[in-house]
Amino acid sequence: MNITGEDIRLLDRDTEVEFEKVFKANFKNLHAYAYTIVHDDVMAEEMVQNVFCRLWEKREQIQIRESVGAYLYRSVYHESLNYLKHLKVRDAYQTYVINQMADSNNAAYEIELSELEDRLDLALKELPEKCRTIFQMSRFEELKYQEIADKLDIPVKTVENQMGKALKLLRLKLVDFLPAALIVLLMN
Secondary structure (H helix, E strand, O other): OOOOHHHHHHHHHOOHHHHHHHHHHHHHHHHHHHHHHHOOHHHHHHHHHHHHHHHHHOOOOOOOOOOHHHHHHHHHHHHHHHHHHHHHHHHHHHHHHHHHHHHOOHHHHHHHHHHHHHHHHHHHHHOOHHHHHHHHHHHOOOOOHHHHHHHHOOOHHHHHHHHHHHHHHHHHHOHHHHHHHHHHHHHO
């Protein structure tokens, strides 16, 4: 662990340069720790970045009562566990969907799927252009929010807000098809 008493003072000062020093001094070890939990190099990196982003965004509200190192390791641990729980839920739902599809009548399923695709296309066309673009990049091109923000040269927060808006509007437009819509989005 590379965190020193000086790091605690650095975090208290509220400057990007000093925060970056703490990030650079600890990223590698935290990444290795996250990797031992999630067994995925890219996701381990994302877990650590999420922890540091949250720490930076909430630096004025967070009060670290123990060492900064303990705080960072515990945060990475919880972030990694939440990711693994998410994977477990997603896998369980995909298994459920596959079983439901196998049990459903194929002709009725095809008709419903066709109708859903038509309604989804219509609902997507009704979204504001920027909102639709961001949604399509996220769901169909499978880009992460940061990648979308970089491509469109906008803040990540804007991507998050636009995705929230898109999902809310699509939920309203596709409420009759919600279980089937999830299948289509998961399959794409």
